[in-house]
Amino acid sequence: MAVQKLIMEIQNNTVVSITYDLKIGSAEGALVEKVDSSAPFVFLFGAGGLLPEFEENLHGLTAGKSFEFTIESDNAYGPVQDEAIIELPLNIFEVDGAVPDDLLVVGRYLTMQDHQGNPLRGKIEKVGTENVTMDFNHPLAGADLHFKGGVESIREATEEELAHGHVHGEGGHHH
Numbered sequence: 001m002a003v004q005k006l007i008m009e010i011q012n013n014t015v016v017s018i019t020y021d022l023k024i025g026s027a028e029g030a031l032v033e034k035v036d037s038s039a040p041f042v043f044l045f046g047a048g049g050l051l052p053e054f055e056e057n058l059h060g061l062t063a064g065k066s067f068e069f070t071i072e073s074d075n076a077y078g079p080v081q082d083e084a085i086i087e088l089p090l091n092i093f094e095v096d097g098a099v100p101d102d103l104l105v106v107g108r109y110l111t112m113q114d115h116q117g118n119p120l121r122g123k124i125e126k127v128g129t130e131n132v133t134m135d136f137n138h139p140l141a142g143a144d145l146h147f148k149g150g151v152e153s154i155r156e157a158t159e160e161e162l163a164h165g166h167v168h169g170e171g172g173h174h175h
């Protein structure tokens with residue numbers, strides 16, 4: 001047995017570069033996002049901010065391995081909540097006393113503000129003569145997420161990356 005070197009596995013404090021297709025529900029579902037090797041997704045594993053089940057499915061993989069898994073909506077962006085679909089009076093869309101032409105288009109996303117000043121992104125569902133119905137659910141609420149892809153590379157995070165909690169350089173932060 002000629003053992004030569006350590007192969008790095010995906011684990012906490014590694015910088016991971018992956019490509020994937022994200023589809024709704026299954027491999028046959030609608031394509032939501034395609035991340036290919038021209039601009040892979042590079043992230044600091046275990047730093048938070050990603051769906052926990054997403055990281056669990058990648059943990060222990062090595063460079064060159066492929067993966068395919070589905071995360072149920074309850075473990076992703078949750079169910080569609082009826083109370084997040086609301087009717088808003090037309091006047092709150094006014095800018096300088098009038099609703100801008102072409103602003104209210106069904107399917108368009110707008111960023112609104114709540115009473116505390118927080119931005120809320122919502123999709124226009126219906127435009128009436130007095131009200132506009134907007135859906136503030138996450139665009140992937142209610143969806144099971146099917147990921148299929150491959151691990152491009154894995155490296156140790158630098159001290160600085162660990163201190164900042166994010167990746168520097170290619171595919172990461174530049175500052």
Ligand SMILES: [Zn+2]
Binds near residue numbers: 164167168173175
């Ligand atoms: Zn930084």
